[in-house]
Amino acid sequence: MTEPVLSLRGISKRYGPLQVLKNVSLDVYAGEVVALLGENGAGKSTLSGIIAGSRAPSEGTMTWLGQPYAPATPREAIDKGVVLIHQELQLLPELSIAENVFIGRWPMKNGVIDRAEMVRRAQEQLSRLNLHIPATRKVAGLSTANQQLIEIAKALALDAKLLILDEPTAALGGAETEALFNQVRKLRSEGVGIVYISHRMEEIKQITDRIVVLRDGVRVQEFADSATPVRTIVESMVGRPLERMFPPLPEPSGRPVLQVSGLTSPARSFRDVSFEVQSGEILGIAGLVGAGRTELVRAISGADPISSGTVKLNGEELRLRSPADAIAKGIVMVPEDRKDQGIVVTHRISENVVYPNLDMFGRRWITAKMKRTFAEQAISKFGVKGRAEQYASDLSGGNQQKVVIAKWLMRDPKVVILDEPTRGIDVGARAGIYDIIVNLAKKGVAVIVVSSDLEEVLGVSNRILVLAQGKQAGILDREEANDVSVMELATI
Amino acid sequence: MVAIDITEQGRPSGVWLRRLAGATGPLLGLLALCVFLSFATDAFLSLRNGLNILDQITVLGIMAVGMTFVILIGGIDLSVGSVLALAMMVMGWTANVAGMPLGVGIGVALIASAVSGLIVGLLVTIFRVPAFIATLAMMSAARGVANMITDGQQIVGFPDWFMMLAIDRHFGILTATVFLMLVVVLIAWLFLKFRSEGRMLYAVGGNPEVARLAGINVQLVTIGVYVISAVLAGLAGIVLAARLDSVQPSSGFGYELDTIAAVVIGGTSLSGGAGGIGGTLIGVLIIGVLRNGLNLLNVSPFLQQVIIGIVIVLAVGAETIRRRRA
Amino acid sequence: MVAIDITEQGRPSGVWLRRLAGATGPLLGLLALCVFLSFATDAFLSLRNGLNILDQITVLGIMAVGMTFVILIGGIDLSVGSVLALAMMVMGWTANVAGMPLGVGIGVALIASAVSGLIVGLLVTIFRVPAFIATLAMMSAARGVANMITDGQQIVGFPDWFMMLAIDRHFGILTATVFLMLVVVLIAWLFLKFRSEGRMLYAVGGNPEVARLAGINVQLVTIGVYVISAVLAGLAGIVLAARLDSVQPSSGFGYELDTIAAVVIGGTSLSGGAGGIGGTLIGVLIIGVLRNGLNLLNVSPFLQQVIIGIVIVLAVGAETIRRRRA
Amino acid sequence: HAAEVKKLGLAVANLQANFFNQIKQAVEDEAKKRGIEVVTVDAKGDGPTQVNQVQDLLTQNVDALIYIPAGAAAATVPVKLAKSAGIPVVNVDRNAEGAPGDTFLATDSVTSAKAVCDYILKEAGGKGKMVIIHGQKGTTPEVDRSKGCAQSLKAYPDVKVVAEQYSNIWSQDEGFQIMQNMLQANPDVSIVFAQADALALGAAQAIKVANPSQKIVVGGFDGDTAALEALSKGVFNVTATQQTQKMGRDAVANAVKLVAGEKVPPVQLMDATLTTKENVAGFIANHP
Numbered sequence A: 001m002t003e004p005v006l007s008l009r010g011i012s013k014r015y016g017p018l019q020v021l022k023n024v025s026l027d028v029y030a031g032e033v034v035a036l037l038g039e040n041g042a043g044k045s046t047l048s049g050i051i052a053g054s055r056a057p058s059e060g061t062m063t064w065l066g067q068p069y070a071p072a073t074p075r076e077a078i079d080k081g082v083v084l085i086h087q088e089l090q091l092l093p094e095l096s097i098a099e100n101v102f103i104g105r106w107p108m109k110n111g112v113i114d115r116a117e118m119v120r121r122a123q124e125q126l127s128r129l130n131l132h133i134p135a136t137r138k139v140a141g142l143s144t145a146n147q148q149l150i151e152i153a154k155a156l157a158l159d160a161k162l163l164i165l166d167e168p169t170a171a172l173g174g175a176e177t178e179a180l181f182n183q184v185r186k187l188r189s190e191g192v193g194i195v196y197i198s199h200r201m202e203e204i205k206q207i208t209d210r211i212v213v214l215r216d217g218v219r220v221q222e223f224a225d226s227a228t229p230v231r232t233i234v235e236s237m238v239g240r241p242l243e244r245m246f247p248p249l250p251e252p253s254g255r256p257v258l259q260v261s262g263l264t265s266p267a268r269s270f271r272d273v274s275f276e277v278q279s280g281e282i283l284g285i286a287g288l289v290g291a292g293r294t295e296l297v298r299a300i301s302g303a304d305p306i307s308s309g310t311v312k313l314n315g316e317e318l319r320l321r322s323p324a325d326a327i328a329k330g331i332v333m334v335p336e337d338r339k340d341q342g343i344v345v346t347h348r349i350s351e352n353v354v355y356p357n358l359d360m361f362g363r364r365w366i367t368a369k370m371k372r373t374f375a376e377q378a379i380s381k382f383g384v385k386g387r388a389e390q391y392a393s394d395l396s397g398g399n400q401q402k403v404v405i406a407k408w409l410m411r412d413p414k415v416v417i418l419d420e421p422t423r424g425i426d427v428g429a430r431a432g433i434y435d436i437i438v439n440l441a442k443k444g445v446a447v448i449v450v451s452s453d454l455e456e457v458l459g460v461s462n463r464i465l466v467l468a469q470g471k472q473a474g475i476l477d478r479e480e481a482n483d484v485s486v487m488e489l490a491t492i
Numbered sequence B, C: 001m002v003a004i005d006i007t008e009q010g011r012p013s014g015v016w017l018r019r020l021a022g023a024t025g026p027l028l029g030l031l032a033l034c035v036f037l038s039f040a041t042d043a044f045l046s047l048r049n050g051l052n053i054l055d056q057i058t059v060l061g062i063m064a065v066g067m068t069f070v071i072l073i074g075g076i077d078l079s080v081g082s083v084l085a086l087a088m089m090v091m092g093w094t095a096n097v098a099g100m101p102l103g104v105g106i107g108v109a110l111i112a113s114a115v116s117g118l119i120v121g122l123l124v125t126i127f128r129v130p131a132f133i134a135t136l137a138m139m140s141a142a143r144g145v146a147n148m149i150t151d152g153q154q155i156v157g158f159p160d161w162f163m164m165l166a167i168d169r170h171f172g173i174l175t176a177t178v179f180l181m182l183v184v185v186l187i188a189w190l191f192l193k194f195r196s197e198g199r200m201l202y203a204v205g206g207n208p209e210v211a212r213l214a215g216i217n218v219q220l221v222t223i224g225v226y227v228i229s230a231v232l233a234g235l236a237g238i239v240l241a242a243r244l245d246s247v248q249p250s251s252g253f254g255y256e257l258d259t260i261a262a263v264v265i266g267g268t269s270l271s272g273g274a275g276g277i278g279g280t281l282i283g284v285l286i287i288g289v290l291r292n293g294l295n296l297l298n299v300s301p302f303l304q305q306v307i308i309g310i311v312i313v314l315a316v317g318a319e320t321i322r323r324r325r326a
Numbered sequence D: 001h002a003a004e005v006k007k008l009g010l011a012v013a014n015l016q017a018n019f020f021n022q023i024k025q026a027v028e029d030e031a032k033k034r035g036i037e038v039v040t041v042d043a044k045g046d047g048p049t050q051v052n053q054v055q056d057l058l059t060q061n062v063d064a065l066i067y068i069p070a071g072a073a074a075a076t077v078p079v080k081l082a083k084s085a086g087i088p089v090v091n092v093d094r095n096a097e098g099a100p101g102d103t104f105l106a107t108d109s110v111t112s113a114k115a116v117c118d119y120i121l122k123e124a125g126g127k128g129k130m131v132i133i134h135g136q137k138g139t140t141p142e143v144d145r146s147k148g149c150a151q152s153l154k155a156y157p158d159v160k161v162v163a164e165q166y167s168n169i170w171s172q173d174e175g176f177q178i179m180q181n182m183l184q185a186n187p188d189v190s191i192v193f194a195q196a197d198a199l200a201l202g203a204a205q206a207i208k209v210a211n212p213s214q215k216i217v218v219g220g221f222d223g224d225t226a227a228l229e230a231l232s233k234g235v236f237n238v239t240a241t242q243q244t245q246k247m248g249r250d251a252v253a254n255a256v257k258l259v260a261g262e263k264v265p266p267v268q269l270m271d272a273t274l275t276t277k278e279n280v281a282g283f284i285a286n287h288p
């Protein structure tokens, strides 16, 4: 390799008294994939934002193709060929997929937008990602996974010389991830420099050439070889040895808590699903993206209506007309989309933690101190990097996710449903969340974990329910469950 | 599983100013205004003028409390001026035409307001009509009904005690109506700040879907808020009736913009989920002091309009500049 | 590898109705209204009455185009009624007091409107004053200035050709002013639909941060939109002057609510990013036809207010019910 | 062309104002007596709205138009529209300069305002501090009533006008606030001229609240139903009662005459009667 396309020297970033990046230097060369790793809140997204012109560094310089580089707006960066896929979805739900893909740079002909061309080229990008949805469709109503793919298509449509992918696979399943990687490999072979951010260690091995680790805003280590053992990388990230990922699972009590039978949704996105979860048991729900897992658990937690079937809790049949009904009975859910369903980003952490627990304060006066104390317990218990008075929008994505989980566990639920609980959560913290899940089960809670991460479902579940296109394909015991058996059921 | 520790401990609570959230700029604006007026005209800085201003903001203040609730949940209520008129006419009709005691008239008026609010709430929640449209429709319809009660005529002459509510300054200080406004403001402040139902408004305004998934009955909260707003508008109508010793169906015309302005000047965000009663009080005072001051200065009415525009922008813009410095 | 996601294939697109986005309900409402009025009164269904209605909606129609832009980017413009009055007075003063040709007066009036819009745009972008407050302030200030130009007096007497613009029905059909409105609507529709600058409004309204990250100059778009809105309000003022053959500073009072209502009834979302000119045209027509029809039906003025409220809710609520069925 | 009136168009400026509402009711009563249908429209104070409404009235083929102009000053277009449709117009209260109606019925505001001011100035002993609460600045009634009072003031050099303020919508609430503030700035005021009864009632209420030591004389204008009752209770001192019933009756009568082709005078001014506690009873029983 010759000259780096991009080099950063001494980049620092402060938010008030908070130093988020300290003197970070980084080179990216053409035709390589650099992994940028670090715990939640290490500063990865901040660094990406600085490179892509959406935030300004407090100190430091950047060089792009040998020239000084200090983009004041995202536009400047995009025009130079620096493209960022943001961690949070940046789509306009009311516009068509095609318009989203070419947002701000719609193809023109004779002074007007060339819609035919736009749709054609967008469709082309989508099919590169194996996404076969008409590009004329509105984005609103698409599943998170598909939206993420559109976000990727948006970046691919730009003529990038440097592409930064900030956790692009957090919402994706195995198949979509593979399609993405094919594109990444293709771009690499075309000489594009790529920065890849992810918390999924197995992906790092598959796709990256070099690994750079950030910790608390400092560049701590670089591994030139992606064959470095995961354990070594993880230790470098978290700064301490990590014993294990998955804790030993408790034995289910044998007493069924939640019994679901014949459950069907009005839109038939899941049909005739029956299962039970025992006290102290963890039931995993696996399936391909769009299999109807989210709809199923939303129905059980009262968020969506059902057309037929029953949900019983400790033998009592429930009428779930709203989440409030489910919560009152002790069924709580951590939704998959934290930004739109899990957390009010413009409010403080303390407020967010209090919202689902307002009933616990009963008729008492809720003072600011009470809220803070309450929230502080939650965030210290679950290792959120942040303070109770901070606004949720100022937390890193992973820490927001922890807040969403923490706010529910201040109660005393009988059934806890977690939909993609570790989306965007770093390895160290992920182990912490698995501990939380297992501890819940140990206390006798019935736990349901929905995940697109196969390793995760396999690791934390006593049994695994597999959905395929809305139908219940089967339930596997821990002993018979493995990648192959789950995928077999999921793809019928 | 996790015990809640609600004991009063933690860091020393925030600087007093911080309690006002987004309203520090407007507060500074208000103070600047008062200082300026005190120097510019002798008549401004006196107990009596202060009490006059309180008198003058009573109606706006009461309505602004309800509007704060509505805006906090991300809604808007254009019907307050018309509901105020409706309540006045219902009260006047019940008492002076149907000949019932005035107390009954007041009760019926408040019920009529509550029904208006209930209709708006149901339209917004069950029929998903945008709040802007639902309350715009109610603004038109309630005004029409208010007019139809007496075919557009006013009703005058209520018992003396009623008028005295707005006139008699108990202990030489507060009239009953001003006192009522202060009580409404205080209760609303406590409610929003410390009651779980009050916090629900913030959750709903912040993100209704998050609130719903957190087990909050968003529809009920929404309906409740529109009912409260309408009842407070009705109450404001009764206060206005006491103040004018008459009721007329044209009352409250255009009040909706004044009320929304007071709330927004006070730092409550039109997109919902942020703000509070403290700010609204400041917003109401800014409008009240400004009008009072300009009249005391004997500024011509046209120039007043220009100055009001400029001062409102300055009061709100100050917040931005202050934040930028920080 | 990944199976085709059947649920997301979507229904057959291109149904003509779908082009109207959220406005199908209102369109149905409009049609129902017209059918009803055709049967209820002989006077309604005639070319002459149709042309009258077009005449009657000209001013509202032109302003609603600008308001559609503003609301599409998630803003709001309360100043249109006052800017309309300002433009009228500036035109009248330039032509009849300063004695310049009327053409110059029109030019100066449009420039004055553009400046008002520019000030609002700068307040919103640079000083981060919420659009509601910035335009409320402009509403007050522009009205004040309009009043100060002639100390509140009207100006009458323009050249005959000017008044004829609003009266002469060319080919027995369209007056110049109605033609102007139609041209404005058409251009705006093409602009929003096919120009990249038009699509930028949707992006900015959908999510300003997303738009910014996509390289769109959000501030410039915002300023531009407020200038367009103000200029169209000014243009509406000139049309109104032709129609009334006089200008007075109290013109356009309260028009902001009418205009916003037309846009929102037409399905443009107050939170920005969704809607369009087609819907706005329907909204404007609903308001125009409703007022015209109620007059033709000889409904008493107070009852009209009630009916207008109900019909507006029905027109918008129909959309919800239609969606629920689908 | 001797024709009969079957349908009458009535374009009212603003039904929220008691004065206009009274005329409307008088027109409707009179028309009912004569078996004429009336189509009433209310412009809510907006000139352009009124143009639309007159268009709609013409669409319904009314035989004559009674036009009470809305807005700060009368617009010419409604009259022109009616004329071009060959329909006679009776203007009430205001007349447009360039395009007068076939006849014009109104109160002689200047003279009547002078009478009101003469009364209050005399009542106050011909001296003292005076304040004026104007109507909406620049409107025809505001200008005329100011003119009339100014004429009266010339005869009283010892009366000093210490403050003048303007209302925007002629409302009672405005009258209250304006007076309250005026008393704040000038506590020793003894004469008030409010250019409409609603403003006067508001001012009287503000005076009651302030409870000043001196006696304050308040004059209004219009003879609103509510104001007359207030007058009888001594809430304020004097008003000029406009002959709304007569105006309404005459408007219909003139319309009938015009349609029948008879000649009527182009301007028919009537006096407003000075009304005080002494003579108010008759007016309450039977509004002129």
Ligand SMILES: Nc1ncnc2c1ncn2[C@@H]1O[C@H](COP(=O)(O)OP(=O)(O)OP(=O)(O)O)[C@@H](O)[C@H]1O
Pocket: A015, A018, A020, A038, A039, A040, A041, A042, A043, A044, A045, A046, A047, A087, A385, A386, A393, A394, A395, A396, A397, A398, A399, A424, A426
């Ligand atoms: N606007 C802001 N104001 C204050 N602090 C901020 C702001 N934005 C980010 N931070 C803080 O900066 C730190 C780094 O955040 P960043 O989003 O870069 O982390 P990350 O490495 O991308 O984490 P994750 O893996 O969770 O996405 C976090 O501690 C976060 O709280």
Ligand SMILES: Nc1ncnc2c1ncn2[C@@H]1O[C@H](COP(=O)(O)OP(=O)(O)OP(=O)(O)O)[C@@H](O)[C@H]1O
Pocket: A140, A141, A142, A143, A144, A145, A146, A171, A269, A287, A288, A289, A290, A291, A292, A293, A294, A295, A296, A336, A452, C005, C007, C008
């Ligand atoms: N709001 C919505 N409107 C319309 N269709 C939806 C909506 N949300 C999801 N769907 C569709 O419903 C189907 C089931 O989606 P769901 O999200 O339940 O799948 P899943 O198995 O949870 O997968 P994942 O969550 O990983 O996307 C998908 O085809 C999805 O596109």
Ligand SMILES: [Mg+2]
Pocket: A044, A045, A046, A087, A166, A396, A397
């Ligand atoms: Mg990140």
Ligand SMILES: [Mg+2]
Pocket: A293, A294, A295, A336, A419
């Ligand atoms: Mg899912």
